[in-house]
Amino acid sequence: MTTNQYATGNSKTLIAFQDDWLVLDIGSGHNPHPRANVLADRFFEDDAERTGKGIVLDEAKPFVIADACAMPFKDGAFDFLVCSHVAEHIDDVPAFCAELQRVSKAGYVETPSKFTELIRHPPNHRWFVSSKGSLLRFEKAPVDHPLGALGKLFFSLYFYGTRQVANRNVYAFADGVGQPLHFFLENLRGGLRLLWRLGKAVTYTRFRWQGKFQWQISD
Known part of the structure; x- marks a missing residue:
């Protein structure tokens, strides 16, 4: 079976997709995955958790308004799903993890790593997400920035001049x-972002799963 690699998530991690796979992008937002057959997002107009950018649609692909914790798809409807920078926003972790495994046979979940969150923790991120083997971990994130003024400075530099x-x-x-x-x-902003991508083993949580995975919540 023919496969093609696609840069996936903010980390641009290369993932091989089979040509005959039906692929879902959950939280496609302003940057839908090029390999996705179906796009889904919780909001169409509210961009508060989409870094202030408008949603991007593709006339050739169905777009579904859906909550990742209760998706309107049949069991096992997809061969693979991409869920990039959604898990850190989730309200109901058990429902979210159950839904991923219900609607797809396999998938890829990406979030900022705990290291990243400690440095530039946005206030709308509810969880520090990490992984080990087949376990996806959710640690409750503090409301206030863990590093105070230092984190505020880094966030200001990393997102300088953007929405x-x-x-x-x-x-x-x-x-x-x-x-x-x-x-x-x-130029400083560009340099920081380049370093972030080059150090993606530390700056991103990248979780591949096949069939089933375990999850854990901690305070």
């Missing part, structure tokens, strides 16, 4: 400054 800083607890410069400092901060 992610809107209505967030960031330093004033994050909205944009004049030259020549603007040029410096743009």
Whole structure:
């Protein structure tokens, strides 16, 4: 069977997809996976948890408004699912994990790692997500930033001049400054993001599963 590799998630992890797979993208948002056959997102207009960016649709692919904790698909409807940067927002972890395994035979879940969350923890992230083998772990995230002012500074630099800083607890410069400092901060932002991708073994939680997986919640 023919397979093709696709860069998947914010980490751009290469995953091989078989050509005959039916693939679901849960939380497709502003960056739908190119291999997905069906797109799903909880919100169409509310972009508060989509980094302020509008949803992107593909006329050739069905789009379904669906909660990842209660999806309107038959059991085993998909061969593979992609769930990138959704799990850290979830309200009902048991329902979420059960639904992933119910609707798909296999899948890929990606979130920021706990290391990343400790550095630039956005307030709308409810969980630190990690994995070990076939176990997906959810640790309750604090409301306030763990590193206080240092985390606020990193968030301001990492998202400098982007829509992610809107209505967030960031330093004033994050909205944009004049030259020549603007040029410096743009390049610093680009360098930080490159380092983040190169260090994806540390900066992202990347969880592949086949058939069934276990999950765990801790405070």
